[in-house]
Amino acid sequence: MASSDFIEELRGVVSLAIDHADQDLRKKINQELHEHPETAYQETFAHDTITQFLEDRGFTVKRGTYGLATSFEAEIGSSGRLVVICAEYDALPQIGHACGHNLIATSSIAAFLGAAEALKKSGAPGRLRLLGTPAEEGGGGKVKLIEAGAFKDEIAAAIMAHPMPTHQIFGPDASHTYDGLAGLKMIASHKFRTEFRGKTAHAAGEPWNGVNALDAAVAAYSSVGLLRQQIQPDERVHAVIEVGGTVPNVITEYTRMNWNVRSPTIARADKLLARVKACIEGAAIATGCELNYIV
Ligand SMILES: [Zn+2]
Structure with a gap:
């Protein structure tokens, strides 16, 4: 069992890794994706940009995975439990990145970089996988990924963050008492x-x-x-x-x-x-x- 000191130290490792990548994440991922909006299954720019970004950092990346040209997968670690971080990067027709999937991709990559560094430093068993998930705004990309076996391994957790306006979390009269997704009703x-x-x-x-x-x-x-x-x-x-x-x-x-x-x-x-x-x-x-x- 890891001591709380050790966990605190690993938190520092995560923060440092993300801080180091901060400018690149902002310029090479977030802004680039925002400036090149692509709709469902057409996300070739995003796919190429993100996979190149990860390869430049020494990760082995599988391109065009699960029969979808714009999906990808990068994994590190061995044995132990598997955590999947999903990354979305598609935009809406004519509107562009309205609900911020450029931010989703950025935060998922940041989480992957940070956690990968902590996993390496800790030497603990465990696997971490970044899964590129096309076509969320329309086209049911994750359904196709599920059908193609992207989630067939035993997965301890599959996670992702989605940006949203604060009034949807707290309500117009700030009546909600929960923060984050716990405060949001999915429909x-x-x-x-x-x-x-x-x-x-x-x-x-x-x-x-x-x-x-x-x-x-x-x-x-x-x-x-x-x-x-x-x-x-x-x-x-x-x-x-x-x-x-x-x-x-x-x-x-x-x-x-x-x-x-x-x-x-x-x-x-x-x-x-x-x-x-x-x-x-x-x-x-x-x-x-x-x-x-x-x-
Ligand atoms: Zn969305």
């Missing part, structure tokens, strides 16, 4: 797209021959708006019309919507999803459009 969500298919016609000449897919999208959106007053205060439904037609004088034959249905638990999210689907399916029936779900 289950169903994400999917819908397509409505109707029939085009000239909107002035013969609108009665058209089947209006934009009407279906508007009806679905409006019905969910009405549904909102009968859902729980901690539940959320939001949608956008991604494809809504081209010109007003042609009856819109195709529309596509993108939906998020959220509730604190999967069981409740499933029930809410059924109610939302009833609105969407009702809109299809009312307008005579065909409906297709893209999950």
Whole structure:
């Protein structure tokens, strides 16, 4: 059993290692990633930048792991327990690094560098793995990693930090008494797209021959708006019309919507999803459009 003095000493080793890497982490990782935002599965700049950064520090890095071109893995240590530090680095379409996955990558790499140094100094058994996890903002990157066996080893802990505004932790009236993730409620969500298919016609000449897919999208959106007053205060439904037609004088034959249905638990999210689907399916029936779900 390590003495508290020894643990204190190792804390110093961690801090020193991170302090030494501080400027490089800031300039070569954090700022570079922020200036080169890449969306789900396209994170080649981030992948190459981070793997090079680790190789320059003497780590052996596996590139393009688990069948994903922009995933990577670096591991040190032997035997003992295995701790995995996940690193995200994807951004949002058009917005860039809105929720700060550049900061996630930076903090995960910093934690890995610091803990790796402490592991080496301590001589203790144990393994530390940094896992690059693409496509968190969309595309379910971690699901693909799980399916490909990235977490099949016996893992003592898999950890990651995510930046967020302080008002989400403490609440607008500072009423929360917990700090960090303990103060944040995670929420289950169903994400999917819908397509409505109707029939085009000239909107002035013969609108009665058209089947209006934009009407279906508007009806679905409006019905969910009405549904909102009968859902729980901690539940959320939001949608956008991604494809809504081209010109007003042609009856819109195709529309596509993108939906998020959220509730604190999967069981409740499933029930809410059924109610939302009833609105969407009702809109299809009312307008005579065909409906297709893209999950
Ligand atoms: Zn995020």
